[in-house]
Amino acid sequence: xxxxxxxxxxxxxxxxxxxxxxxxxxxxxxxxxxxxxxxxxxxxxxxxxxxxxxxxxxxxxxxxxxxxxxxxxxxxxxxxxxxxxxxxxxxxxxxxxxxxxxxxxxxxxxxxxxxxxxxxxxxxxxxxxxxxxxxxxxxxxxxxxxxxxxxxxxxxxxxxxxxxxxxxxxxxxxxxxxxxxxxxxxxxxxxxxxxxxxxxxxxxxxxxxxxxxxxxxxxxxxxxxxxxxxxxxxxxxxxxxxxxxxxxxxxxxxxxxxxxxxxxxxxxxxxxxxxxxxxxxxxxxxxxxxxxxxxxxxxxxxxxxxxxxxxxxxxxxxxxxxxxxxxxxxxxxxxxxxxxxxxxxxxxxxxxxxxxxxxx
Numbered sequence: 001x002x003x004x005x006x007x008x009x010x011x012x013x014x015x016x017x018x019x020x021x022x023x024x025x026x027x028x029x030x031x032x033x034x035x036x037x038x039x040x041x042x043x044x045x046x047x048x049x050x051x052x053x054x055x056x057x058x059x060x061x062x063x064x065x066x067x068x069x070x071x072x073x074x075x076x077x078x079x080x081x082x083x084x085x086x087x088x089x090x091x092x093x094x095x096x097x098x099x100x101x102x103x104x105x106x107x108x109x110x111x112x113x114x115x116x117x118x119x120x121x122x123x124x125x126x127x128x129x130x131x132x133x134x135x136x137x138x139x140x141x142x143x144x145x146x147x148x149x150x151x152x153x154x155x156x157x158x159x160x161x162x163x164x165x166x167x168x169x170x171x172x173x174x175x176x177x178x179x180x181x182x183x184x185x186x187x188x189x190x191x192x193x194x195x196x197x198x199x200x201x202x203x204x205x206x207x208x209x210x211x212x213x214x215x216x217x218x219x220x221x222x223x224x225x226x227x228x229x230x231x232x233x234x235x236x237x238x239x240x241x242x243x244x245x246x247x248x249x250x251x252x253x254x255x256x257x258x259x260x261x262x263x264x265x266x267x268x269x270x271x272x273x274x275x276x277x278x279x280x281x282x283x284x285x286x287x288x289x290x291x292x293x294x295x296x297x298x299x300x301x302x303x304x305x306x307x308x309x310x311x312x313x314x315x316x317x318x319x320x321x322x323x324x325x326x327x328x329x330x331x332x333x334x335x336x337x338x339x340x341x342x343x344x345x346x347x348x349x350x351x352x353x354x355x356x357x358x359x360x
Contacts, residue, residue, distance in 0.1 A: 086281070088281075089285070093284070093288065094165075097162070098163060101162070101289070102166075104292060104293075104296050105295060105296060108295075108297075111300075112299050115226075115303075115308075116307070119226070121309070121310055122225065122308060124311050124324050124328060125324075125328060126324040126328070128324055129322075129324065130322075130343055131322070131323045131341045131342065132320040132322050132323065132341065132343075133320065133338065133340050134340055135236075135320060135321045135326075136319050139205075141316055143198060144316055147195065147199060147202060150195030150198060151195065153187065153191050153195075154291075155295055157187050158184075160184045161185060164181055164184075165177075192257070196253070196260070196261060199248060199249075199253045199257055200253060202248060202249070203249055203253060206245060210237050210241070210242045212242055215233055215234065215235065215332065217239070218232055218239075219232045219233070219238050219240070224240050226240075226304075231328050231329065234330045234332060235332045238329065240304070244297065248294075251294050252290075255287070256287060256294055260287055262280075263283050263284060263287060309329075311324075311325035312325070312329075323338065326338075
């Protein structure tokens, strides 16, 4: 005979089983019973209920259409309750421009570093004699460094505002970045107009040296001596320098400086454009994209003109270059100025020539 279990234990199991079935019944009822209302509701009533439930969404959707109404406040676009362009501008600025612009800048720096590691500095092949020829006069050098200094300041402050939330807030904290961002935008707006004057001066001073010709096409086709060991012919400005010059004028002066002056209201005061939000949003996007393109190309120009090419920097620091450098990189121009060669050279060129002489 089976041993009879205590009644208390059997009762406890029955209670647990009953509670379980009751809980399952409640859950299923909560899921199924509300659905039975559709059996007794006509399509017309259902459509009305659905429409009523989305009145708030429909209202804000209509508001964001940008339809104009009445406002007692005067000014551009004051009749629009919510302008959807601001949200679109923010998404483009913080999305496409910041993402692809950031990678473009990183890629440009990486390419310059890789080129330096593979190619190294382009040396002057002949031994320096100590003779130099004049290349840039003092006013041209002042204009160059004046504009270069402004470019550096504007690049730092501009990139700080564009990438600050991602890069600087983790480093400086919210309050630190707020103070730096406020300083950056004021410095950016103050330096910008003075910088534009320098870029415009470049247009006037150097346009005569930067008219493209057939020699430039050959220079570009052979890589300008950067690829391989050839040194193609060039005038005072080679093909690469002419490309950089027109980047400065077309992208820098027209796109970056033009939109920058518009954003701070100068262009409107001169009778060009307007300051509506839609115009400012477009101007800001053009300004940011153009400035990033300019910055990406600038890294290559700065590298070639400094550590990338031996003897190039002296032209913009002392105004003179060695005759050996001139013959190697700008042979056509050298033929025009070789009669001006003298020992009135830069101290670095003399030191290098002395070093070569003592070494032999």
